[in-house]
Amino acid sequence: MIIPQVLRQNLLKRYPTSITTPKMDHTIYPIAPFESGTMWRKEMRLPMEKTEIVYDDFAKVDIRIGRVLTVLPFERARHPAYKVEVDFGGLGRKWSSAQITSYSADDLVGRMVACVVNMPPRNIAGFQSEILILGARNTAGEVKLLTPTHEIEIGEAVF
Incomplete structure (x- = not known):
């Protein structure tokens, strides 16, 4: 007003x-x-922390829904993290290093997650992280995963 x-x-x-x-x-x-x-x-x-983008910039980001298959401890990581294998159906399986230790490994297996799948692999303490699992911090500072509220076919694009 x-x-x-x-x-x-x-x-x-x-x-x-x-x-x-x-x-x-x-x-x-x-x-x-x-x-x-x-x-x-x-x-x-709060002011925006990043520069404004146009839709074409956003359209370059390939975000897909996957299902967590395997969660392993990642002892060599600088911050507490897991090695997480995610299945994307026809796109195959990919691995990520993820600082999501507010969840137990058992809680993560089978969970659906949103991931950026078209970034180049990144070497993290000798481990090739191929995807970025999306999350946000809650008020306690814990990283919480961005997950669908309904059953979605794995590999489905987010837009």
Whole structure:
């Protein structure tokens, strides 16, 4: 919602923490209509960390659904990790070094995962990692896998 300039200036005087900083963009939104006693909430947004891309850049990334077949400990890795074998059906089986030790090896076997499959292999402590298994950190800082919520045929493309 666009805030009238005069009202915005008054709000900035009253709430100096709402001034934009290099690390965080603070935006003020009205909760109730413009009248006396209007309540406001402040929403903070982190700036994007990476440059903007166009669809053609995204289309180059081949993300596929696979099923974890084998999970082995990876003692030589700098950070705790597993060696993970993933089956992609007609695309074959590929290996990855993955820092997903918040899961037990038994919990991972049989799980469906989303993976980037068209990156060149990367040597990690003498092991050739052929794919990137996708995940995100939860509030506790643990890496959690991005997995489909429904049964998907292995090898199916993500778009």
